[in-house]
Amino acid sequence: MPGSLHTWYSFSWLDMLAERQSVLSGEIELKRLARLRDMLHADDGSVTAKLRFTKHSGAWVIVELECEATLALRCQRCLEPMLHAVEARVELGLVESASMAARLPEGYEPVVLERERLMPAQLIEDELIVSLPLMPKHARPEECGGLVSQRSEASTKAAWTLDCAPPGKH
Numbered sequence: 010m011p012g013s014l015h016t017w018y019s020f021s022w023l024d025m026l027a028e029r030q031s032v033l034s035g036e037i038e039l040k041r042l043a044r045l046r047d048m049l050h051a052d053d054g055s056v057t058a059k060l061r062f063t064k065h066s067g068a069w070v071i072v073e074l075e076c077e078a079t080l081a082l083r084c085q086r087c088l089e090p091m092l093h094a095v096e097a098r099v100e101l102g103l104v105e106s107a108s109m110a111a112r113l114p115e116g117y118e119p120v121v122l123e124r125e126r127l128m129p130a131q132l133i134e135d136e137l138i139v140s141l142p143l144m145p146k147h148a149r150p151e152e153c154g155g156l157v158s159q160r161s162e163a164s165t166k167a168a169w170t171l172d173c174a175p176p177g178k179h
């Protein structure tokens with residue numbers, strides 16, 4: 010069944026997609042994702058995504074979401090652009106209220122639907138936002154741009170101290 014990632018789906022529609030084990034897939038330009046766009050160094054490129062709907066125990070609407078994108082972030086050590094590859098796969102349980110979320114079977118991340126509807130593009134955008142590192146940095150200091158070498162030794166030391174912070178969630 011064809012469907013768009015930019016359509017609002019009601020809960021009963023989502024339930025039907027799950028009954029039919031439907032798959033929605035497509036590509037979204039990053040510049041169309043307003044919340045994510047604000048966090049990027051540049052908004053060219055796109056995200057490809059696939060949503061596979063299934064039922065759990067005949068009752069719960071489950072979405073297996075896969076998305077893949079390369080995001081341009083700003084390195085916090087050298088302030089120059091860096092690329093952050095995202096390849097995410099999550100299993101989400103769509104629920105109509107927080108009390109239902111508490112009863113969701115283990116292993117699924119609950120998504121409480123706002124006004125009992127869902128736009129897949131928003132779900133994909135949320136997933137990309139969650140994937141962003143708290144402190145984007147080039148993997149190795151040698152990859153950092155020329156700005157670092159112009160800094161005083163003291164500020165370079167400060168930048169190095171940040172390396173001790175726990176790695177961001179991927």
Ligand SMILES: [Zn+2]
Pocket residue numbers: 084085086087088089091146147152153154
């Ligand atoms: Zn850097």
